[in-house]
Amino acid sequence: MWNCPYCGFERGHVFQDSQLHGILCLNPVCGRFDDSEAGIGTLDDWDTSDF
Numbered sequence: 001m002w003n004c005p006y007c008g009f010e011r012g013h014v015f016q017d018s019q020l021h022g023i024l025c026l027n028p029v030c031g032r033f034d035d036s037e038a039g040i041g042t043l044d045d046w047d048t049s050d051f
């Protein structure tokens with residue numbers, strides 16, 4: 001089961017195209033994109049980079 005790494009919400013929408021592959025959080029107050037499933041790496045060194 002997927003959990004949003006930002007808010008912990010359990011519902012996400014799988015999104016995939018030629019460049020992006022991940023899960024979009026369906027929490028209306030979050031709505032962030034989790035691409036950790038694409039093998040980007042750890043989320044720890046991801047926090048400082050604004051998308």
Ligand SMILES: [Zn+2]
Pocket residue numbers: 004005006007008009025026027030031032
């Ligand atoms: Zn979320």
